[in-house]
Amino acid sequence: xxxxxxxxxxxxxxxxxxxxxxxxxxxxxxxxxxxxxxxxxxxxxxxxxxxxxxxxxxxxxxxxxxxxxxxxxxxxxxxxxxxxxxxxxxxxxxxxxxxxxxxxxxxxxxxxxxxxxxxxxxxxxxxxxxxxxxxxxxxxxxxxxxxxxxxxxxxxxxxxxxxxxxxxxxxxxxxxxxxxxxxxxxxxxxxxxxxxxxxxxxxxxxxxxxxxxxxxxxxxxxxxxxx
Amino acid sequence: xxxxxxxxxxxxxxxxxxxxxxxxxxxxxxxxxxxxxxxxxxxxxxxxxxxxxxxxxxxxxxxxxxxxxxxxxxxxxxxxxxxxxxxxxxxxxxxxxxxxxxxxxxxxxxxxxxxxxxxxxxxxxxxxxxxxxxxxxxxxxxxxxxxxxxxxxxxxxxxxxxxxxxxxxxxxxxxxxxxxxxxxxxxxxxxxxxxxxxxxxxxxxxxxxxxxxxxxxxxxxxxxxxxxxxxxxxxxxxxxxxxxxxxxxxxxxxxxxxxxxxxxxxxxxxxxxxxxxxxxxxxxxxxxxxxxxxxxxxxxxxxxxxxxxxxxxxxxxxxxxxxxxxxxxxxxxxxxxxxxxxxxxxxxxxxx
Numbered sequence: 228x229x230x231x232x233x234x235x236x237x238x239x240x241x242x243x244x245x246x247x248x249x250x251x252x253x254x255x256x257x258x259x260x261x262x263x264x265x266x267x268x269x270x271x272x273x274x275x276x277x278x279x280x281x282x283x284x285x286x287x288x289x290x291x292x293x294x295x296x297x298x299x300x301x302x303x304x305x306x307x308x309x310x311x312x313x314x315x316x317x318x319x320x321x322x323x324x325x326x327x328x329x330x331x332x333x334x335x336x337x338x339x340x341x342x343x344x345x346x347x348x349x350x351x352x353x354x355x356x357x358x359x360x361x362x363x364x365x366x367x368x369x370x371x372x373x374x375x376x377x378x379x380x381x382x383x384x385x386x387x388x389x390x391x392x393x394x395x396x397x398x399x400x401x402x403x404x405x406x407x408x409x410x411x412x413x414x415x416x417x418x419x420x421x422x423x424x425x426x427x428x429x430x431x432x433x434x435x436x437x438x439x440x441x442x443x444x445x446x447x448x449x450x451x452x453x454x
Numbered sequence: 455x456x457x458x459x460x461x462x463x464x465x466x467x468x469x470x471x472x473x474x475x476x477x478x479x480x481x482x483x484x485x486x487x488x489x490x491x492x493x494x495x496x497x498x499x500x501x502x503x504x505x506x507x508x509x510x511x512x513x514x515x516x517x518x519x520x521x522x523x524x525x526x527x528x529x530x531x532x533x534x535x536x537x538x539x540x541x542x543x544x545x546x547x548x549x550x551x552x553x554x555x556x557x558x559x560x561x562x563x564x565x566x567x568x569x570x571x572x573x574x575x576x577x578x579x580x581x582x583x584x585x586x587x588x589x590x591x592x593x594x595x596x597x598x599x600x601x602x603x604x605x606x607x608x609x610x611x612x613x614x615x616x617x618x619x620x621x622x623x624x625x626x627x628x629x630x631x632x633x634x635x636x637x638x639x640x641x642x643x644x645x646x647x648x649x650x651x652x653x654x655x656x657x658x659x660x661x662x663x664x665x666x667x668x669x670x671x672x673x674x675x676x677x678x679x680x681x682x683x684x685x686x687x688x689x690x691x692x693x694x695x696x697x698x699x700x701x702x703x704x705x706x707x708x709x710x711x712x713x714x715x716x717x718x719x720x721x722x723x724x725x726x727x728x729x730x731x732x733x734x735x736x737x738x739x740x741x742x743x744x745x746x747x748x749x750x751x752x753x754x755x756x757x758x759x760x761x762x763x764x765x766x767x768x769x770x771x772x773x774x775x776x777x778x779x780x781x782x783x784x785x786x787x788x789x790x791x792x793x794x795x796x797x798x799x800x801x802x803x804x805x806x
Contacts, residue, residue, distance in 0.1 A: 338624055411707075
């Protein structure tokens with residue numbers, strides 16, 4: 228990597244972590260003008276910055292408002308760089324359907340998860356809030372999702388998560404689609420109890436969990452193909 | 455268990471007991487209460503078998519009062535509480551609300567504004583006469599007229615949660631940092647509106663004002679924004695209750711350890727907290743604080759009566775001042791489990 232690129236990528240990363248939306252856009256335009264690899268600028272610049280912001284969030288330095296503003300900066304740069312990313316068919320992004328389960332309209336946590344997943348390169352299908360269990364499964368089938376991510380803030384709506392797992396099982400899709408759950412009242416024990424594949428305590432962990440689940444799916448797929 | 459025989463020998467009525475605890479005076483035992491609003495106990499098992507049912511009782515004062523009486527009688531909670539949702543304020547200010555069903559609580563369908571700056575000036579007078587606020591106030595008058603010895607708690611939705619029900623929440627939370635002055639202006643207007651609502655509730659007969667502000671949590675805001683935006687405006691509403699000589703309880707959601715040093719600044723008589731907070735530890739951190747809570751609503755929904763009774767015992771042993779659910783009860787919670795909680799408290803005597 229040239230020194231100039233390095234400085235530019237660092238600038239993008241800093242703009243995100245320092246919550247500077249306009250700076251991120253300005254530097255992204257510079258990347259395009261100078262014909263620098265847009266994918267690398269996203270990976271080593273914007274996503275890197277979001278990763279740092281996420282770490283500050285985990286360390287209680289940043290909270291929800293800061294993470295949301297960092298995401299705005301990331302998206303401001305991403306909007307400019309995206310059309311210039313050369314499509315690489317060898318590494319197809321993971322697909323994940325996310326939403327807040329029926330009965331709950333709190334979607335801050337889900338929105339954060341979506342941001343982190345996009346920063347990690349996932350294609351995210353966001354069903355929004357108050358989503359019936361069937362809709363998760365239908366959407367996942369329709370787009371060929373690898374993972375379904377379920378969020379709730381209310382104890383009252385937790386049974387909706389179990390319902391999604393049941394529907395997947397009943398429709399014979401359980402082996403193909405992984406399920407991850409999260410939200411304030413959810414625990415790892417609850418995730419195990421309903422037969423989900425994973426639980427994460429916050430958006431940053433959700434990003435790591437999704438990457439791990441995708442790697443498992445890909446490894447299993449490769450094994451099946453080899454076998 | 456016959457509750458009359460339980461209460462017969464005690465020197466305090468439920469109202470005296472709760473008010474004494476809030477004044478930090480001696481009592482025979484802690485009260486067991488449920489503050490209403492976001493934490494109401496109008497479960498399906500009660501509302502489904504009561505002539506005053508849901509969702510009707512959300513907009514009919516007579517039904518609201520009748521259901522509040524039925525909830526207290528059947529659950530054993532030692533207070534009357536209205537309303538049964540946390541959407542009254544936001545709906546009055548312009549949010550569209552789905553009033554739900556018997557099993558599903560009312561919820562905000564959509565926030566009308568995408569930015570704080572879009573929220574128009576609030577005309578407090580006309581707003582307080584609109585929507586369901588007059589219904590709640592009338593229900594309070596009915597409850598006061600019913601002449602029970604139960605304290606009447608009116609549960610308000612706090613300023614941050616109300617604001618985040620009016621303005622799209624991600625935009626609202628970002629603008630707390632990016633458009634500070636707009637945010638202060640809106641929260642100040644909302645807290646004046648809520649303060650006036652609180653004043654009228656006390657004049658209608660409320661004994662205690664409860665403020666549930668689940669979005670005003672350190673989990674979301676962090677301590678700096680909590681101190682700047684939650685504390686002063688919640689305190690505004692608390693002071694409005696105090697101006698009418700009524701005590702106030704503030705409920706805070708989430709694991710807000712990072713903010714707990716700031717709680718006393720809200721000036722409420724008691725703080726109600728979520729299940730993950732260790733109230734015994736909290737008491738050593740904030741000596742003199744009156745605590746309310748914090749029986750897990752997950753345990754109330756999925757646990758056995760035995761476990762709930764044991765957990766309740768522990769809360770009493772830990773010196774929790776007011777025994778209460780930690781969060782909003784699921785409408786499918788079963789009555790015998792709630793009774794296990796309330797009976798455990800009500801059969802207690804000092805020193806037993």
